[in-house]
Amino acid sequence: xxxxxxxxxxxxxxxxxxxxxxxxxxxxxxxxxxxxxxxxxxxxxxxxxxxxxxxxxxxxxxxxxxxxxxxxxxxxxxxxxxxxxxxxxxxxxxxxxxxxxxxxxxxxxxxxxxxxxxxxxxxxxxxxxxxxxxxxxxxxxxxxxxxxxxxxxxxxxxxxxxxxxxxxxxxxxxxxxxxxxxxxxxxxxxxxxxxxxxxxxxxxxxxxxxxxxxxxxxxxxxxxxxxxxxxxxxxxxxxxxxxxxxxxxxxxxxxxxxxxxxxxxxxxxxxxxxxxxxxxxxxxxxxxxxxxxxxxxxxxxxxxxxxxxxxxxxxxxxxxxxxxxxxxxxxxxxx
Amino acid sequence: xxxxxxxxxxxxxxxxxxxxxxxxxxxxxxxxxxxxxxxxxxxxxxxxxxxxxxxxxxxxxxxxxxxxxxxxxxxxxxxxxxxxxxxxxxxxxxxxxxxxxxxxxxxxxxxxxxxxxxxxxxxxxxxxxxxxxxxxxxxxxxxxxxxxxxxxxxxxxxxxxxxxxxxxxxxxxxxxxxxxxxxxxxxxxxxxxxxxxxxxxxxxxxxxxxxxxxxxxxxxxxxxxxxxxxxxxxxxxxxxxxxxxxxxxxxxxxxxxxxxxxxxxxxxxxxxxxxxxxxxxxxxxxxxxxxxxxxxxxxxxxxxxxxxxxxxxxxxxxxxxxxxxxxxxxxxxxxxxxxxxxxxxxxxxxxxxxxxxxxxxxxxxxxxxxxxxxxxxxxxxxxxxxxxxxxxxxxxxxxxxxxxxxxxxxxxxxxxxxxxxxxxxxxxxxxxxxxxxxxxxxxxxxxxxxxxxxxxxxxxxxxxxxxxxxxxxxxxxxxxxxxxxxxxxx
Numbered sequence: 001x002x003x004x005x006x007x008x009x010x011x012x013x014x015x016x017x018x019x020x021x022x023x024x025x026x027x028x029x030x031x032x033x034x035x036x037x038x039x040x041x042x043x044x045x046x047x048x049x050x051x052x053x054x055x056x057x058x059x060x061x062x063x064x065x066x067x068x069x070x071x072x073x074x075x076x077x078x079x080x081x082x083x084x085x086x087x088x089x090x091x092x093x094x095x096x097x098x099x100x101x102x103x104x105x106x107x108x109x110x111x112x113x114x115x116x117x118x119x120x121x122x123x124x125x126x127x128x129x130x131x132x133x134x135x136x137x138x139x140x141x142x143x144x145x146x147x148x149x150x151x152x153x154x155x156x157x158x159x160x161x162x163x164x165x166x167x168x169x170x171x172x173x174x175x176x177x178x179x180x181x182x183x184x185x186x187x188x189x190x191x192x193x194x195x196x197x198x199x200x201x202x203x204x205x206x207x208x209x210x211x212x213x214x215x216x217x218x219x220x221x222x223x224x225x226x227x228x229x230x231x232x233x234x235x236x237x238x239x240x241x242x243x244x245x246x247x248x249x250x251x252x253x254x255x256x257x258x259x260x261x262x263x264x265x266x267x268x269x270x271x272x273x274x275x276x277x278x279x280x281x282x283x284x285x286x287x288x289x290x291x292x293x294x295x296x297x298x299x300x301x302x303x304x305x306x307x308x309x310x311x312x313x314x315x316x317x318x319x320x321x322x323x324x325x326x327x328x329x330x331x332x333x334x335x
Numbered sequence: 336x337x338x339x340x341x342x343x344x345x346x347x348x349x350x351x352x353x354x355x356x357x358x359x360x361x362x363x364x365x366x367x368x369x370x371x372x373x374x375x376x377x378x379x380x381x382x383x384x385x386x387x388x389x390x391x392x393x394x395x396x397x398x399x400x401x402x403x404x405x406x407x408x409x410x411x412x413x414x415x416x417x418x419x420x421x422x423x424x425x426x427x428x429x430x431x432x433x434x435x436x437x438x439x440x441x442x443x444x445x446x447x448x449x450x451x452x453x454x455x456x457x458x459x460x461x462x463x464x465x466x467x468x469x470x471x472x473x474x475x476x477x478x479x480x481x482x483x484x485x486x487x488x489x490x491x492x493x494x495x496x497x498x499x500x501x502x503x504x505x506x507x508x509x510x511x512x513x514x515x516x517x518x519x520x521x522x523x524x525x526x527x528x529x530x531x532x533x534x535x536x537x538x539x540x541x542x543x544x545x546x547x548x549x550x551x552x553x554x555x556x557x558x559x560x561x562x563x564x565x566x567x568x569x570x571x572x573x574x575x576x577x578x579x580x581x582x583x584x585x586x587x588x589x590x591x592x593x594x595x596x597x598x599x600x601x602x603x604x605x606x607x608x609x610x611x612x613x614x615x616x617x618x619x620x621x622x623x624x625x626x627x628x629x630x631x632x633x634x635x636x637x638x639x640x641x642x643x644x645x646x647x648x649x650x651x652x653x654x655x656x657x658x659x660x661x662x663x664x665x666x667x668x669x670x671x672x673x674x675x676x677x678x679x680x681x682x683x684x685x686x687x688x689x690x691x692x693x694x695x696x697x698x699x700x701x702x703x704x705x706x707x708x709x710x711x712x713x714x715x716x717x718x719x720x721x722x723x724x725x726x727x728x729x730x731x732x733x734x735x736x737x738x739x740x741x742x743x744x745x746x747x748x749x750x751x752x753x754x755x756x757x758x759x760x761x762x763x764x765x766x767x768x769x770x771x772x773x774x775x776x777x778x779x780x781x782x783x784x785x786x787x788x789x790x791x792x793x794x795x796x797x798x799x800x801x802x803x804x805x806x807x808x809x810x811x812x813x814x815x816x817x818x819x820x821x822x823x824x825x
Contacts, residue, residue, distance in 0.1 A: 053807065054417065054435070054768075094796070095778060160605050188607045190785050270406065274549025277607045278785030279778055293410035295771035296417075296435075297807070 048087070048303040050080040054296025086303035096304060098279045099287040100311070102194060106283065107262045107315065110198045111255055117202065118209025118254070123243075125210065126217045136214075143207040151271035154200030158186035158272075190280035193273055197281050200268050205261075209254050216250030217243070245330050252323040256316060263312050284308050362395025364695040371699070372412060373427035375402040376612075378631070378719030379479070379682050382712050383427070383703065390702045396695045406549055409435075409770055416441040421689040424696035427478060427703075430466040430680030434767040434816060437469035443686040445473045449697060453704045461755050462723045465762070466680045470819065475683035476704035480723025482754045483558040483678040485518070486618065486626040486636070487511060489649030491530055492521060514671075515559060515594055515654045518542075518625060522601035525624040532621035533643040540623040541601030543614040548781035550610035553773055554678040554763075555627050556780050560591035561761040562655045565674035566663060570821040572674075572761050573772075574801075575662070579814045581801040583776065584794035586667070587660025592790040596783055607784060619644060627653070629678065630721035633747045637738040638716035646740055650750040652757065675754040676761050681723060721751070728752055766816040768808050775800040 014022070090096065125136055142150060157163055160183050173181040186196045224242055233241065266285040269275060275282035284304065292301035371387075373380045380402045387398035401423065403411050408428065413435060415422040428436070436442055450473060455463050458477050467475040491497060492509060501509035505520050512518040522541030529538050545552040564587030565572045574581055582588065599606055602623065609617075611628055618626040619635050619642035626632060635641050636648045655673030660666075684704050686696045702708070712720035713727045714737035722728050728751060734744035754760065764772060776797050783793035805813045817823075 051807070054413070161603070183604060185604060188605055190787060270549070273608065274406065274547060275778070276548030276781045276785065278548070278782035278787040280785065280787070282778075289410075290774060293414060294774055295768070295804075296413070297771070 044302040044305060047298055048300075048306055049082055049084065050299050051083050051085065052080045052299045054298070080299075083299070086300045089300060090303060090307055095279060095282070096284075096287060096307075099282045099284045100307075102280070102282060103263060103265070103284045103311075105194055106198060106201070106265055107259050109195075110201055110262045110265075111259050113198060113202045114206050114209050114258055115251070115255055118206045119213050119247075119251075121206065121210040122213035122217055123239075125214055139210055140207045142204045143211075145204065147204065147267040148271055150204040151200060151268040154196070154203065154268065155187070155272045158196050158200070160185055160188060187273055188277060190277050193277060193281050197265075197269055197272065200272065201262065201265060204268075205258060209258065212254045213247065213250060216247050220246050248323065248327060248330075252320070256319060259315060259319065260312060263308065263315070284311075362393075364394040364396030364692070364698065366395070367692045367695045368397045368399055369424045369692055369696050369699050370399045370401060370422065371425040371427065372401045372403070372408075372423040373682075374405045374408050377717045379427060382708075382718050382720065386703065386708065387699075390699055394695070394698065396692075396699070398699060405551070412436070416687070416689075419689070421687050421691075424687055424690040424692055425700050425703075426685050426687065427682055428685070430475070430481075430683050431763040431765050431769055431773075433466075433469055433474070433765050434769055434820075436685070437472075437474045438767055438816070441688055442474040443688045443690070443693060443697070445476065449701060450476075452701050454706045457706055457724045457726050459723055459725065459728075459755060461677070462681060465822075467683050475685040476700055477681065477723045478684045478704050478709065479682040479720045480751075480755070481629050481677070481679045481681035481721055482751065482760075483554065483627060483629060483653055483676050484750050484754055485512070485651040485653055486628065486632050487521070487649045487651065488621075488624045488644065488647055490644075490647040491525065491624055493649060497524070511649055511651050512625075512654050513673075514656055515562065515591075516657070518654045519594065519598060519601075522598060522625055526601040532647075539621065540603055542598055542625045543602055543609070543618050543623040544595075544598060544606065544627050545609050545611045545614055546595075546599060546602075546606050546781075546784055547608050547610045547613075548777060550612075551679075552610065553777040553780055554676070556592065556595045556776075557761075557763075558627055558653050558676040558678060559595050560588050561674035561676045562653065562659065562672050563587040563591040563594075564660050564662070565672070565759060565761050566659070566661050567672065567674075567759050569663065570762075570823055571817070572821075573764050574805075574814075574817055576814070576818050576821070576823040579805050579810055579817065581798040581805075582662050583801060584791070584798040585660055585662050587662070588794055589790050590660070592780060592783055592794060595780070596790060599784060616641075630747075630751055631719060633739075634714060634716040634718075634737065637743075641716065645738070646743060648743065650743075650747045652750055652753045672759070673757070674759045674761050675757045676763075677755065678763060680763050680765070681721070682719070722748075762821060765820045766813060768804055768813070771804050772801055775804070 121139060125132065125139070145153070157165055160166055165184070165186075169182045169184060185192050187193050220243065224246075225238060228238055228242055264285050265283050266289065269281050269283055269286055273281045275286055285308070288301050288304050288308070291297050291304060371383055373383065380400060383398070383400050387400065391397055401411075409432060412423065412426055412428060412432075414420075416436070416439070426436075426442075445467075450463075453476050459480065462477040462480050463473075467473050467477055489511075492511060494509070498509045501521075501524055504524065507517075509521070509524075512521055524541070525539060526541030527538050529536050532539070544555050546555070561572065564582060564585060570576075572582065603609070603617070605613075611631075614626060614628060615632060615635055617623065618628075618632060619638070621644050632648075633650060637645050639645065652673065653675050655671055657671055658667045658669045659672035661668045684700045686693060686700055690696050706724060706726055709720060709724065710727055710730075710733065712718040713722045714733055727733065728748050731741065731744050731748065734748065735741055739747065763769075766772075779788075779793040779797045779800075782788050783790050788796075
């Protein structure tokens with residue numbers, strides 16, 4: 001059976017000098033990548049299995065009290081002991097588990113909301129109507145803001161008493177002739193607060209979804225739609241049979257990008273709730289930040305970072321597998 | 336002719352060198368940039384913005400002010416030290432970070448000469464000897480004197496139209512609350528009641544307390560816990576000085592947290608997300624009867640741009656309790672106990688030991704901490720500077736000139752003096768890892784207030800985390816630091 005040679009198996013083309021020059025030109029990039037990306041990752045992996053912390057390891061600090069110096073060996077000669085404590089702590093740390101649950105909520109609900117609304121807006125903006133360019137620009141504005149500014153805007157909008165939304169709720173209460181004004185505890189109730197964080201994040205990032213999905217929609221040739229219309233397809237069928245399947249690769253890309261971004265959410269939470277009420281909105285990144293920079297517990301922070309990395313890899317792998325599955329079943333249905 | 340030219344040239348050179356010498360003497364820090372770091376906003380950082388140009392004009396130096404949100408400030412400072420980048424020359428920071436900044440030697444020790452330059456004898460010993468020092472070495476200039484106190488609407492509470500109704504309901508006269516129970520009763524009585532404020536009648540809340548997580552609210556809880564769980568004569572409040580056993584989940588602390596959770600019902604629904612920055616806007620706007628805060632609210636309450644209750648504010652030491660928990664005996668003691676909390680301890684000014692412009696930095700730090708300036712700052716609203724000197728606390732005319740009426744000024748200064756001179760006052764936690772200990776407390780208290788867990792569960796979690804932190808940092812090392820910080824003598 002004939003088999004295509006993989007890229008790795010194909011002989012390198014060009015003369016020996018060409019190949020050397022190629023390596024010479026590539027070497028600065030490789031060196032930079034090693035220095036700025038690979039080395040810190042390996043270093044932090046090393047740290048994650050030590051008791052490295054601010055002010056010296058436990059052994060060093062106890063030795064200092066007794067007026068002696070701790071042994072100088074340990075991890076990379078830095079007097080830190082090798083330990084599995086950080087990884088065993090991952091299973092016992094309730095605050096970490098809550099932060100992980102919150103983060104998964106942001107990723108799943110956030111991406112779903114942003115994708116659905118983003119897609120709907122992209123479809124609307126793909127139509128011909130008066131002022132389309134103006135609205136396209138208008139919808140993109142939130143994305144141009146810094147997340148901190150977006151978070152402050154959100155904090156003002158979702159204040160339960162003094163905000164435009166609260167004002168509307170007061171008007172609705174009066175219109176409904178209710179004795180008590182409707183007050184929505186946007187940022188003061190544990191369940192509402194998580195949802196409010198998603199809404200603020202969505203407000204800022206739906207334009208990103210819209211932008212990419214709109215570009216995808218514009219790349220679909222009109223003649224496919226025309227052919228389908230000739231065959232008698234209605235609008236819903238056009239969407240189900242043509243638009244959605246053809247947009248699947250673009251959709252997968254934006255969902256993956258936003259999913260990975262939301263895993264790292266921190267700024268909006270810091271500004272709006274500080275992780276509260278209680279522990280209802282704290283994200284993994286926020287917790288890692290506290291463990292590393294407030295508590296100075298570098299070993300444990302590195303271990304949590306690796307846990308986050310594993311979570312992200314699982315998310316990306318499962319998602320891409322699902323996309324592949326959807327594409328395969330579509331091809332089978334078509335044939 | 337040639338001689339004349341040489342003579343003229345020599346004279347010209349002398350004149351120029353003279354000018355240069357004079358300039359160098361007049362402007363000793365010409366060309367040097369001092370980077371100052373502190374929190375964002377007008378509070379604490381504002382005076383640096385206002386007065387730095389004066390110092391620049393005098394010395395020729397340049398001041399660059401870098402400000403960060405309170406929640407980020409610690410990380411910025413400690414990262415600068417730990418990485419050795421020394422991004423800041425002068426640091427204005429909370430005194431309870433001393434364990435992390437002073438103990439490792441990141442700060443420049445203050446010489447006796449430098450301390451005399453800021454008239455250190457005028458500073459109340461609590462601030463000059465304990466808050467600014469680590470062991471026997473002083474590493475900082477006192478800038479601000481901080482302790483928590485209680486504010487109340489005296490136009491409503493001190494007698495008046497509500498006295499009879501209150502006494503009938505609660506069985507004792509309406510007056511400044513002396514216990515947390517009375518504080519609660521007053522909050523309950525006035526909550527949602529329509530009262531007259533600055534000529535207008537509108538409903539007010541019973542209380543305003545910071546309860547936001549990741550802000551400064553755990554100090555408000557600690558202010559309540561102190562009287563429930565501080566044993567008179569025993570300085571060890573957070574931990575046992577025998578073996579660093581956390582006391583945070585003993586029955587006294589738990590009762591205090593239950594009270595802190597309970598009081599939320601008499602405040603605005605958003606109070607769970609209020610920091611002191613929020614309560615300082617709402618209390619002077621006449622929206623509540625009671626408030627717990629640092630001394631800042633005093634000057635804010637007389638600022639016509641921010642307050643409609645000028646002259647209507649009463650000032651008091653934090654309330655006490657009718658019985659407190661004695662962890663040594665393991666029982667409740669039925670005696671009145673008051674334990675004012677020296678929350679935070681105040682903002683202090685230090686110079687980084689690794690600064691390239693140490694001399695200029697020290698000069699600027701002295702300039703900001705000098706008695707003439709902090710005297711003015713303490714009576715000005717929004718500076719965040721509270722009195723820490725005898726000259727500020729004993730000179731009532733200073734406060735009257737700033738806008739207080741004489742009675743309010745005396746009341747305000749009495750409350751501060753009675754707090755910092757109280758024999759049972761509690762100092763804030765000042766040991767290595769205090770930020771982590773207090774963060775653990777902050778998170779669990781916040782969970783309890785949000786209704787996620789009970790008070791006992793929350794404080795049991797804190798105790799377990801405090802034990803883990805202590806073990807990680809070294810129990811013996813931590814115990815030694817804690818004993819030194821509270822002045823335990825065995």
